[in-house]
Amino acid sequence: MRVLVTGLGTFWGSRLAQELEARRDVEVVVGVDASEPVLPLERTEFVRTDSSHSILQRIVEATQVDTILHTHLVVDSTQLTGRAMHEINVIGTLNLLAAAGAADSPVRKVVVKSSTLVYGSNYADPYFFREETPRTRGPQTSIERTLLEAESFVRDFAEDNPHVLVTVLRFSNVLGDHMATPFANALRMRMAPELLGFDPRLQFTHEEDVVNALMYSTTHDVPGIYNVAGDGMVTWSEVCRIAGRMRVPLPPVLAGLAVEPLRAMRLIDMPPEMLSLLRYGRGVDNSRFKRTGFRYKYTTAGAVDAFARSLRLERAVGSSEPEYTYERDVETFFRHSPAVVRDRG
Amino acid sequence: MSDQWDQQAPTVNLREPDDLDVEAPAQSTDLVPVPQPEPDDAELRRGDVDAWGRSERMRDVARTVYDPLYTHWFRVEWEGLEHIPRDGGALIVANHAAAIPSDAPVIMHGIEKELHRPVYGLAENLLRAIPMLGTLWSRFGGVPAHPDNAYRLLHDDQQLVLVFPEGTKGTGKLYRDRYKLNRFGRGGFVEIAMRAGVPVVPIAVVGAEESMPIVWKSPRLARMLNVPYFPVTPQMLMFGPLGLLAYFPAKFKLRVLPPAHFDVAPGQERYSRSRVMDESDQIRDRIQRALYDMLRSRRSVWTG
Numbered sequence: 016m017r018v019l020v021t022g023l024g025t026f027w028g029s030r031l032a033q034e035l036e037a038r039r040d041v042e043v044v045v046g047v048d049a050s051e052p053v054l055p056l057e058r059t060e061f062v063r064t065d066s067s068h069s070i071l072q073r074i075v076e077a078t079q080v081d082t083i084l085h086t087h088l089v090v091d092s093t094q095l096t097g098r099a100m101h102e103i104n105v106i107g108t109l110n111l112l113a114a115a116g117a118a119d120s121p122v123r124k125v126v127v128k129s130s131t132l133v134y135g136s137n138y139a140d141p142y143f144f145r146e147e148t149p150r151t152r153g154p155q156t157s158i159e160r161t162l163l164e165a166e167s168f169v170r171d172f173a174e175d176n177p178h179v180l181v182t183v184l185r186f187s188n189v190l191g192d193h194m195a196t197p198f199a200n201a202l203r204m205r206m207a208p209e210l211l212g213f214d215p216r217l218q219f220t221h222e223e224d225v226v227n228a229l230m231y232s233t234t235h236d237v238p239g240i241y242n243v244a245g246d247g248m249v250t251w252s253e254v255c256r257i258a259g260r261m262r263v264p265l266p267p268v269l270a271g272l273a274v275e276p277l278r279a280m281r282l283i284d285m286p287p288e289m290l291s292l293l294r295y296g297r298g299v300d301n302s303r304f305k306r307t308g309f310r311y312k313y314t315t316a317g318a319v320d321a322f323a324r325s326l327r328l329e330r331a332v333g334s335s336e337p338e339y340t341y342e343r344d345v346e347t348f349f350r351h352s353p354a355v356v357r358d359r360g
Numbered sequence: 361m362s363d364q365w366d367q368q369a370p371t372v373n374l375r376e377p378d379d380l381d382v383e384a385p386a387q388s389t390d391l392v393p394v395p396q397p398e399p400d401d402a403e404l405r406r407g408d409v410d411a412w413g414r415s416e417r418m419r420d421v422a423r424t425v426y427d428p429l430y431t432h433w434f435r436v437e438w439e440g441l442e443h444i445p446r447d448g449g450a451l452i453v454a455n456h457a458a459a460i461p462s463d464a465p466v467i468m469h470g471i472e473k474e475l476h477r478p479v480y481g482l483a484e485n486l487l488r489a490i491p492m493l494g495t496l497w498s499r500f501g502g503v504p505a506h507p508d509n510a511y512r513l514l515h516d517d518q519q520l521v522l523v524f525p526e527g528t529k530g531t532g533k534l535y536r537d538r539y540k541l542n543r544f545g546r547g548g549f550v551e552i553a554m555r556a557g558v559p560v561v562p563i564a565v566v567g568a569e570e571s572m573p574i575v576w577k578s579p580r581l582a583r584m585l586n587v588p589y590f591p592v593t594p595q596m597l598m599f600g601p602l603g604l605l606a607y608f609p610a611k612f613k614l615r616v617l618p619p620a621h622f623d624v625a626p627g628q629e630r631y632s633r634s635r636v637m638d639e640s641d642q643i644r645d646r647i648q649r650a651l652y653d654m655l656r657s658r659r660s661v662w663t664g
Contacts, residue, residue: 138489141508148508212491216413247404248411257406267491295488298411300512314403320402 016122017043018233019080021111022087023061024050026193027128031086032059035231047071048087051341058350061341066107071114074327075122082124083115084233088165090130090186091177091197092158092286100205105168112172115179124180126232127169128225131187131242131299132216133162136291142216143300146240147183169220173238181230187244187299188292190322191222200284202326207251208274208283208293212262214252215296218244221313221321222332231309239305246314248298258323267294396453399498401653412480412499412513419478422500423469427606430469433569433609434462436663440616441474449558452479453523453549454540456530459591462607467522467563468501470614474579480513486589507552515556515626525549525640532589535589539566539655541648547640550622554636557626559619562643564650567612570661572604609662615650 018035022028035044036057044059046052052061055158060078066072066273075083085134087107089100108127115122134144139151154160166183173181191198198219201207220228220243228243265273270290277283305311315320349355409415430436444450454467468479478501485504488494503509505523505569513519524530525544533542553560560630581590595603624631658664 139485139504139506141506142503143508143512145508212492212493212495214495215413216409246399248409249406250409250413253405253407253409314399316404316406319406 016044016082016322017080018082018084018087019075019078020044020046020059020084021066021107022048022085023052023059024048025087026053027086027229028052029054029056030226031084031229032056033141034226035059035084035233038234040226043078043080045074045080047074051132053339053341056346057341060350061221061346066103066110068110068113071110072117075111075114075117075120079121081113081121082233083122083126083300084229085111085125085127086229088162089127090129090132090158090162091195093197093200093284097157100158101161104158104165108165108168112168116176121180124233124236125169125172126182126229127166128183128229129166129183130162130187131185131244131297132159132288133166133185134297134299135159136288136295136297137301138295140295140297143241143298144285145300146242146303155291156286158286158288178237180236182237183240184232184243184304185240185299186225186228186299187218187220187242189222189225190219190318192321192325194222197284197286197289198254199322201289201312202254202260202322203329204281204283206263206282207255207258207260208265208277209251209255209262210267210270210290210293212267213294215293216248216250216298217254217292217296217315218248218298219315219318219322220245221318224311224313224318228304228309230329234252235307237304237307239303241307242299242301242302244299244301245311245313245318246301247258247315249316249319251296252299254319257319258326269324317334365549380660384407389487394496400528408501410502412503412509413495413514414478414480414501415499416478417618418496418499419472419501423472424466424470427473430466430473431531433607434466434571434612435609435664436466436470436612436614437523438470438474438614438616441617443616443618444471444475444477444520444561445619446477446558447518447561449518450520450561451510451514451549451553451556451558452520452561452563453544453643453647454522454524454563454565454614455539455568455651456524456526457533457538457565458531458572459574459593460572460604461524461531461568462571463565463568464522464524466568466612467565469615471520477520479520479522482510482521484528507548510549510552511556514552514558518558523549525644529580532574532577532591533570534577535575538573539651541644541651544644547636549634550639551631554624554628554631555628559621560639560643561619562617562647562650564615564617564647564654565612566651566654566658567661571607571612610661613654613658613664616655617646617650 020028020032027053032044032046035041046059047062049065088104135150137152188198408417418515466479471479480501480503482505485500487497513521526542530544572593576592595606
């Protein structure tokens with residue numbers, strides 16, 4: 016298997032590259048991103064590039080990758096401006112799929128990491144979205160719009176390239192030791208926001224299950240769209256209780272305005288799409304992916320417990336892991352210099 | 361705008377393997393799943409709130425507070441309770457009445473008290489948008505009336521689900537139209553029961569109509585407030601808006617009718633429209649006839 020990983024400059028890209036490196040049946044791992052890897056990698060070839068079509072196509076052709084792991088869909092709008100998000104999610108996906116769908120393309124499998132944000136969050140929603148349940152209301156935030164557009168490109172690609180296995184995994188909110196997701200950030204602050212009079216049902220996926228699910232789709236043939244979320248549901252008040260966080264009630268009307276001063280005072284932190292989640296929550300039916308044989312390590316409640324444990328450690332000792340800085344010359348030396356002895360039995 | 365997006369995005373259908381129930385062919389060895397038991401309740405939740413938002417503790421509070429009203433104010437009497445299944449899913453349908461419906465809590469409380477089985481009540485999903493009330497309603501066992509929710513509760517969870525097919529047309533009718541059943545929607549409730557493979561249990565309720573009758577409605581105020589109807593009840597004529605908090609002590613009598621079983625294969629995408637409408641009409645007629653029968657033998661609104 017020869018794999019191209021996008022988003023090497025994000026936690027997910029680097030983390031997946033690590034997993035792929037550890038597998039003997041993966042001959043080549045190529046990673047692309049505009050920024051450097053954030054985790055140490057052994058044999059992944061990193062190409063620093065923006066997601067322009069011509070370069071991606073040259074890379075695909077030159078490396079003859081048969082599998083593309085597209086982890087680079089931004090799902091947290093606090094990280095980037097709307098413009099940059101559009102470039103990455105929409106234009107990046109467009110170019111990548113165009114490169115993968117070129118004539119004589121060696122690509123036979125595409126795995127895309129998407130988000131349950133594509134379902135939105137609205138009062139008229141069902142309690143458990145199935146993969147084919149339509150939204151009950153148009154997209155409210157730019158991140159939802161870009162993700163919907165990216166997924167529509169993936170759908171077109173799958174239709175135009177019936178010989179390619181296309182898997183789309185829609186992940187619920189993620190919690191884990193390393194991830195800075197909106198909910199994780201909200202729970203890292205002194206006080207967690209809530210909307211007065213609302214206590215929504217939420218689902219979480221543990222970081223490890225995200226990695227396992229993406230690896231499972233890469234190493235197994237499971238074409239289609241799948242929801243990925245830990246079993247069960249928890250309410251936001253239970254999450255805050257487990258994490259030991261006090262809740263700051265925000266007024267249910269004009270909540271967006273109330274958030275601003277609190278965010279400026281650095282008492283709370285949250286992106287706009289979290290507001291509607293704090294009102295109505297969201298649930299998805301995760302049974303289709305389980306029917307393919309995938310098993311979760313964490314339930315929703317288990318993921319919250321695990322996150323609360325790492326939060327307590329963080330509070331006691333600060334961030335427990337050393338920061339990794341990518342140094343191009345050093346990495347190139349170890350990978351390519353004739354002086355390095357590679358096959359030591 | 362929303363139509364355009366409804367067609368796009370989440371409805372995308374990539375090619376699925378036809379039968380996902382078979383284990384996917386494993387190409388590699390180290391990620392092959394070991395069979396694991398389904399996680400039990402202790403792993404799935406951390407409080408007493410279940411996946412539907414229902415809280416047994418809150419139900420307990422509600423039962424304690426509500427029981428005097430149930431026993432002494434409405435003096436509820438049941439017949440035919442044996443028709444409600446002791447286990448397995450069933451869709452309970454009933455006639456709907458009163459400006460602020462008094463029948464839903466009576467049915468839910470009564471079945472929980474007599475059968476010790478939870479009942480999930482489907483209701484207008486706009487309730488969910490109201491702060492406090494929406495959350496409370498959900499903790500008490502209310503669920504937004506979405507076909508997916510009903511199917512999952514009935515089929516996957518094998519629960520009792522209560523629905524009023526008349527919807528707000530039933531509660532919003534004037535006093536002079538009392539006990540005349542409205543259209544039973546488009547028969548969607550029958551289709552869901554067929555798909556879930558569960559029976560429909562009809563209940564005829566006498567008493568709710570007189571507990572908070574509507575003497576006059578203001579369509580203009582309803583439009584302004586964006587509510588299905590704006591009622592004026594005798595209580596409101598006496599106490600103003602506070603009248604919406606008080607029921608008259610009408611005597612409640614409920615008759616559970618023999619369940620309707622459908623002789624069709626469950627799990628289908630579609631069912632014959634004519635069959636669905638036939639069954640829906642039959643159930644409606646049975647409730648209507650039971651109501652007339654019960655009213656014939658009722659001597660007084662207050663003492664039954």
